[in-house]
Amino acid sequence: MNAIYKSEAGRAAIAARYQELLRRWPVAVEQLHVPTREGDTFVLASGPKEAPPVVLLHGSGSNSSTWLGDIASWATDFRVYAVDMVGEPGGSAEARPELGTEAVLLWLDDVLAGLDLSAASFVGMSLGGWTALDYAVRRPDKVTKLALLCPGGIGKQKFGWIFKNLLDHLFSNHDLRRSAAIVTGLNLTDHAEILDDVALTFTHFNPRTGKLPVFTDAQLSTVTMPVLVIVGADDVMFKSADTARRASDSMPDATTRVLPGVGHAILGQTAPILEFLRK
Secondary structure (H helix, E strand, O other), rough: OOOEEHHHHHHHHHHHHHHHOOOOOOOEEEEEOOOOOOOEEEEEEEOOOOOOOOOOOOOOOOOOOOOOHHHHHHHOOEEEEOOOOOOOOOOOOOOOOOOOHHHHHHHHHHHHHHOOOOEEEEEEEOOOHHHHHHHHHHHHEEEEEEEEEOOOOOOOOOHHHHHHHHHOOOOOOOOOOHHHHHHHHOOOOOOHHHHHHHHHHHEEEEOOOOOOOOOHHHHHOOOOOOOOEEOOOOOOOEHHHHHHHHHHHHHHOOOEEEOOOOOOOOOOOHHHHHHHHHH
16 A cells, blocks of 8 residues: 655644644534544544434545534534545545445445444535445435535546646645645635645645546436535536536436536535535
8 A cells, every 4th residue: 555645744744734623623523433444434523413414525635624614504403424534634544445446335334334324415525526426326225415516527537637737736846825726726815724734735645646437327327316516617627517417417316506716626515505405
C-alpha cells in the first residue's frame, strides 16, 4: 500500500488542523471508531439517536470537517453520521479499496453494520457522491434517499483540468491557494480559510489519481429511491451539464439543480438538502 502522506510531519500537520476544526463542531457529537475490513473508520455522530439516520460522505482530499456548516441544521431532525472515508486525510485507516469493485461496497457494509443501521439516507460530495451512488446501485435496499453534490461517475471527468490544475500546480511551487481556487471554484477573498486548508492538505497528502468509474445508464436506472443532484455550472472537474442530463434521463426519481457561477466546491446547500431529506 502506498503511503497517503508525503511525510510524518505532514501527517501530523493535517491531523492537528483537523482536530482544530473538530473543536468547532457546533452540536453535541460522539466520536466513534468503527472496525471494518479496511481498518478502523472514524465517524462523528450527532442528533437524536431515535431520529432517521443520514450518512455523510465527503470528497477526496478532505474529511468530515466538510460538514461544519451543515451539521447543526441537519442534526435537529436526523441522526447524522459523518464518516471519514478510508484513504483520505481524516481519522480513518489509510487503506484505499479499489473503486469499481466490491471492496468499497463491503467497507460501507461494515460501517453500517458497526453503526447498527439497516438503511439510511446518504449525502455525498464528489468522491463521496460517487461512493454513495455506487452503494445505491449495489445495495438499493440500504439507501432511503440520496443527495449528491458534484458527484463523480455520472458526467464526463475533465482529466485535462484535474491533472493540469490539481496535480501539476497544486503540488508544485506555484501559489497553492490560487491553484486551489481554480480547482474548487472558490473566491480567494471570501473563502480564504477553506483555500488555506486545501493548500495545507495537498502540500502533504497524496490523493487518488485514478479515473473514477462511470455508471452505465442501466445502472443508473436501478436507482429508484428519491435522488437530489446538485452541480455547479462552472465545475472544472466534471461536466456538470452531462451529470444533470444523465441523472434526469436515467434515474426514475431524480431532481437536478445546476447552480450558475458555481464550481466544483458547492457551498450553501444546507437548506435545500434538509428540505429534500424531510420529504
